Amino acid sequence: MEKSGVAKVEEQRQTAVDEAVTHKNDTVCNSGDTPSSSDRPVRVYADGIYDLFHFGHARSLEQAKKLFPNTYLLVGCCNDEVTHKFKGKTVMTESERYESLRHCKWVDEVIPDAPWVINQEFLDKHRIDYVAHDSSVKAVGRFKETKRTDGISTSDIIMRIVKDYNQYVMRNLDRGYSRKELNLSYVKA
Numbered sequence: 012m013e014k015s016g017v018a019k020v021e022e023q024r025q026t027a028v029d030e031a032v033t034h035k036n037d038t039v040c041n042s043g044d045t046p047s048s049s050d051r052p053v054r055v056y057a058d059g060i061y062d063l064f065h066f067g068h069a070r071s072l073e074q075a076k077k078l079f080p081n082t083y084l085l086v087g088c089c090n091d092e093v094t095h096k097f098k099g100k101t102v103m104t105e106s107e108r109y110e111s112l113r114h115c116k117w118v119d120e121v122i123p124d125a126p127w128v129i130n131q132e133f134l135d136k137h138r139i140d141y142v143a144h145d146s147s148v149k150a151v152g153r154f155k156e157t158k159r160t161d162g163i164s165t166s167d168i169i170m171r172i173v174k175d176y177n178q179y180v181m182r183n184l185d186r187g188y189s190r191k192e193l194n195l196s197y198v199k200a
Contacts, residue, residue: 051083052081052083053078053081053082053083053140053141054082054083054085054138054139054141055075055076055078055079055085055139055141055142055143055155056086056087056122056129056134056137056139056141056143057071057072057075057144057157058086058087058088058122058125058144059071059086059087060108061086061108061112062094062101062102062103062108062165063102063165063168063169064103064108064115065164066160066163067159067160067164068115069115069117070160071157071159071160072084072115072117072118073117074143075117075157076117076118078143078155083119084117084118084119085120085122085137086112086115086118086121087121087125088105088109088112088121088122088123089105089124089126089127090105090123090124091104091105093124093127102165102169105123105124109121109123129142142155143157144156144157180193180195
């Protein structure tokens with residue numbers, strides 16, 4: 012079965028993450044600066060688009076935050092330009108997505124304008140010890156897997172809205188939104 016363009020891009024991204032983390036593992040293990048529980052917090056990095064931030068996102072970030080007893084969770088989020096190029100248009104703007112993350116209790120720091128593919132320079136700049144992600148990229152010394160929450164995703168939420176589009180339009184008209192605000196024509200098809 013041939014992969015879609017999005018699947019190919021996502022696979023390339025995950026391969027690059029795997030390679031960057033593998034290199035980070037070699038560097039950290041050789042330098043001996045792996046944090047211990049008595050040292051600084053373990054710096055864990057997670058990234059995503061976080062469009063229509065929902066409890067599945069929060070649970071994934073909770074898993075990353077709870078990987079170690081003393082975790083400092085950095086969360087990267089790509090800007091609109093990069094996201095739209097690789098993933099498609101988002102519902103929320105980059106500013107709204109960053110702000111949603113800042114209000115999640117598990118997140119210690121938001122890294123706006125995060126790169127689509129992280130590299131060694133990015134890991135070093137942010138002093139990242141581990142990368143947490145939901146993919147099944149092969150496990151390496153500095154990679155920690157988080158699991159998706161079944162039954163919830165941004166795509167599922169959007170599909171529910173599309174499926175019940177007419178109900179939501181009527182509800183918003185009843186609430187006082189104009190046809191112009193809802194981008195509705197006056198001609199009935």
